[in-house]
Amino acid sequence: MFSFQSEAIFHLGAFRITNTIIDTLLIDIIIFAASFVLAKNIKLVPGLYQNIVEIIIQLFYEIAESVSEKKVKKIFPYFMSFFIFILLANWSGLLPGVNSIGFFEKGKLVPILRSSTSDLNTTLGLALISVAATHILSIKTIGISNYLSRYFSLNPINLFIGILEIISEITKVVSLSFRLFGNIFAGEIVLLTVSSIFAVLLPLPFLLLEVVVGLVQALVFSMLTMAFMAILTTPHHDMLDNTRKARH
Amino acid sequence: MELIKNFGLDPLLLGAQIINFLIIFYILKRFAYKPVLSVLKKREDLIKGSLKQAEESKKILEETLEKEKTILKNTQKKAEKIIEDAKNRTQEIARETEEKTRKQTEYMISTGLGKIAQESKELEKRIALKVSKLAIEFLQKSMQDVFGEKEQKQFLDAALKKIKKVDWYED
Incomplete structure (x- = not known):
């Protein structure tokens, strides 16, 4: 049966090349190829491929602009990159052969490919980058003193709130990583279970459901990252002012 | 630790x-957002510039048409x-010519009349x-047979004197 841990296909010294790493590398190849082809053939009068890419990028840029306003140029690359990578990783698990083609080891099927986001290492890595980038952007945008004032204060109430903020930053990592991991991992188990019960037609609605889940999860992760970035790049006192204004 | 290990x-x-990420x-x-956003910005600038240029051209055309109208109006007035x-x-020239002709005619008439009188x-x-x-x-012919040469001469001289006298008085 499926295990939380990704399965090692081979080893490079101490480094385990797992099926999720192979999946990640395949996604990398797709992204690199798409980016290089785009960069090489980019023109003022676009072709079909450039047009599609432009539509997608412009759509996401406008979404990011509506949330982050003036900070869009800094936040947009994170938002878009998380979305592209997670979407491709989520959907890669739905391709025929992924999770099903492999070899048997100790009476257990070891698939050669497994969706990258069904590995906690990937989702945790993404969550760590998301939170770290948020804090780096925050320091760069509002300055170190303003950034620290969010967490540390001489006022006991604000200090208590600051401690809660620190805890929330840790929970952000946990929630982002486990939400994505849980959804995709559970989806793959469901598909595997349904396929093992009846392989013809029955998995189809679940596959469609997983397509939607993959898209939604990619959007949730990238949107949350963008929202966190937008919040943390706004000075603390500005946010308090805005809250007071909203109350009145 | 066990929990973390269980999650792989x-x-x-x-x-x-x-x-990797x-x-x-x-x-x-580097290869997707930057070039695409730059192309989008370029295109936006190009479209904005073209629209602005079109607007300016329209304005210039309107101004030119207005100027043309004014110039035509002024030219018409001129x-x-x-x-x-x-x-x-023309009327002045005609009047002057008429006056000149009239004077010339009068002069010609007056000179003509003088000449005619003189010639008469x-x-x-x-x-x-x-x-x-x-x-x-x-x-002479009448006296040839009637009078002698001396008498003829006397008679002719007297007649000549009388004729000359008449001529002089008449002058």
């Missing part, structure tokens, strides 16, 4: 995934004035001379 957490894999992030930023001036000048006088003189010669000739 591996620091090496975690590090590899972090590095950072590379993807750089590639996408042309009307020139025509009016020409008319006045000369003609009269010549007629008188001719008549005198004819009278003398007639007297």
Whole structure:
């Protein structure tokens, strides 16, 4: 049966090349190829491929602009990159052969490919980058003193709130990583279970459901990252002012 | 630790995934977002510039048309004035010419009349001379057979004197 841990296909010294790493590398190849082809053939009068890419990028840029306003140029690359990578990783698990083609080891099927986001290492890595980038952007945008004032204060109430903020930053990592991991991992188990019960037609609605889940999860992760970035790049006192204004 | 191990957490894999995503992030930023956003901005600027240029061209065209109208109006006014001036000048010239012609005619008439009078006088003189010669000739021929040479001469001299006297008085 499926295990939380990704399965090692081979080893490079101490480094385990797992099926999720192979999946990640395949996604990398797709992204690199798409980016290089785009960069090489980019023109003022676009072709079909450039047009599609432009539509997608412009759509996401406008979404990011509506949330982050003036900070869009800094936040947009994170938002878009998380979305592209997670979407491709989520959907890669739905391709025929992924999770099903492999070899048997100790009476257990070891698939050669497994969706990258069904590995906690990937989702945790993404969550760590998301939170770290948020804090780096925050320091760069509002300055170190303003950034620290969010967490540390001489006022006991604000200090208590600051401690809660620190805890929330840790929970952000946990929630982002486990939400994505849980959804995709559970989806793959469901598909595997349904396929093992009846392989013809029955998995189809679940596959469609997983397509939607993959898209939604990619959007949730990238949107949350963008929202966190937008919040943390706004000075603390500005946010308090805005809250007071909203109350009145 | 057991829980983390159960979830398959591996620091090496975690590090590899972090590095992998950072590379993807750089590639996408460098080769996808930057060129696409720059092309979009260029296109937007181009469209904005073209629209602005079109607006300016329209404005210039309107101004030119307005100027053309004004120039045409002014030219029409000038042309009307020139025509009016020409008319006045023509009338003036016609009047002057008429006056000049009238004076010339009057002068010609007056000179003609003088000449005619003079010529008439000369003609009269010549007629008188001719008549005198004819009278003398007639007297000579009439007296040839009647009077002697001496008497003829005396008679002719007296007649000549009388004729000359008449001529002088008449002059």
